[in-house]
Amino acid sequence: MSLYRLGLNMEFLLAVSTALLLAGSVSSQDMSHEDLLAQLQACPKECRCPPSFPSAVYCDNKGLKRIPVIPPNTLYLYLQNNLIEVLSADALRNATQLKWLNLNHNKITSEGVEEDALKAMPNLVYLYMEDNLLTSVPSALPQSLEQLRLSRNKISKIPLGVFSNMEHLTLLDLQGNKLQDEDVTEASLKGLNNLVQINLAKNQLSNMPLGLPSTTTQIFLDGNNIDKIPASYFKGLPKVAFLRLNHNKLVNGGLPKNIFNLSSILDLQLSHNMLTEVPTIPAGLEHLHLDHNQIKYLNGSDICPLPAEALDDYFDEKGPRLRYLRLDGNEIKPPIPRDLMVCFRLLRAIVI
Numbered sequence: 001m002s003l004y005r006l007g008l009n010m011e012f013l014l015a016v017s018t019a020l021l022l023a024g025s026v027s028s029q030d031m032s033h034e035d036l037l038a039q040l041q042a043c044p045k046e047c048r049c050p051p052s053f054p055s056a057v058y059c060d061n062k063g064l065k066r067i068p069v070i071p072p073n074t075l076y077l078y079l080q081n082n083l084i085e086v087l088s089a090d091a092l093r094n095a096t097q098l099k100w101l102n103l104n105h106n107k108i109t110s111e112g113v114e115e116d117a118l119k120a121m122p123n124l125v126y127l128y129m130e131d132n133l134l135t136s137v138p139s140a141l142p143q144s145l146e147q148l149r150l151s152r153n154k155i156s157k158i159p160l161g162v163f164s165n166m167e168h169l170t171l172l173d174l175q176g177n178k179l180q181d182e183d184v185t186e187a188s189l190k191g192l193n194n195l196v197q198i199n200l201a202k203n204q205l206s207n208m209p210l211g212l213p214s215t216t217t218q219i220f221l222d223g224n225n226i227d228k229i230p231a232s233y234f235k236g237l238p239k240v241a242f243l244r245l246n247h248n249k250l251v252n253g254g255l256p257k258n259i260f261n262l263s264s265i266l267d268l269q270l271s272h273n274m275l276t277e278v279p280t281i282p283a284g285l286e287h288l289h290l291d292h293n294q295i296k297y298l299n300g301s302d303i304c305p306l307p308a309e310a311l312d313d314y315f316d317e318k319g320p321r322l323r324y325l326r327l328d329g330n331e332i333k334p335p336i337p338r339d340l341m342v343c344f345r346l347l348r349a350i351v352i
């Protein structure tokens, strides 16, 4: 495998956009002297409540089997890496101001999510329950939620209506679960009117998921069994910019000719599939991953989104934007065809 570095480091747009989502939501809130004292006195003995950051309660990595009683002025609650089985409404009853709840790496089952435990937190913005034993998306979720992270549970069910009125949810992470085609439908996702990122990687999908909201920008479907994309699939998704379908079963026969020729797309990842030809790409695409497929040869003028005659006219503004291209793990031999370089003048790295 050879890496041809053609310029400076490339930016990882995805990392940047995720960082932007996080920025601005973490701000400590002023607390009166009285509240501060009450908060520190009520600190559960198993936990740590730093006087310099009294709105945070740290109970992570303590081998806890249950959630201690959480004091009322808590905004950030860290309970990850314990042995908690029950999301207890009682323990959280007074923690109505919570914004951030981290329950990653525990043993919470869907039966263990007590009714109203979550709903009683009307300010909750981030809920992390990765690496637990959930079999279903928990309900009832607070309507304030912006990020819901449920990776690596055993979820095989999205209860109907669980997302109704979830107008603020922008990120839904369900990777590493057991969802099948019939579980992800327009009805099950109804209500996610501002969703930006959905992660359904490493589930049991054989088809592209249905019913994604039209606001969706980042669609992650790596590690499923998807072999085709319906011709009209992206019609209702005018903002899709990041599409990851690595480690699926895509073949060229399952891809309608112009399926990825989308004006919004910036980053397309199709590594580890069974493609024999480079699909048609739009001029605006910046990153393309096609490594580990069965592509035998490369024809620069076929791949170029614009005809050769047009390239000079469009060089700056509307010329092809591709900056990073991976083609290693195919059956293509270097050298890189000259017409590829003529077409993609912004290319900074190519791996063959």
Ligand SMILES: *[C@@H]1O[C@H](CO)[C@@H](O)[C@H](O)[C@H]1NC(C)=O
Pocket (backbone or CB within 6 Å): 069, 070, 090, 091, 093, 094
């Ligand atoms: C919740 O707050 C009320 C009023 O401050 C207090 O009486 C009660 O003991 C608290 N409950 C728990 C579970 O901490």
Ligand SMILES: *[C@@H]1O[C@H](CO)[C@@H](O)[C@H](O)[C@H]1NC(C)=O
Pocket (backbone or CB within 6 Å): 258, 261, 280, 282
């Ligand atoms: C891709 O889409 C653009 C804009 O809709 C269009 O002009 C172009 O001809 C399409 N490319 C191919 C190869 O059909």
Ligand SMILES: *[C@@H]1O[C@H](CO)[C@@H](O)[C@H](O)[C@H]1NC(C)=O
Pocket (backbone or CB within 6 Å): 299, 300, 301, 302
């Ligand atoms: C690449 O494709 C174009 C148009 O399909 C063709 O005219 C040209 O001969 C091909 N080049 C190579 C090196 O096969």
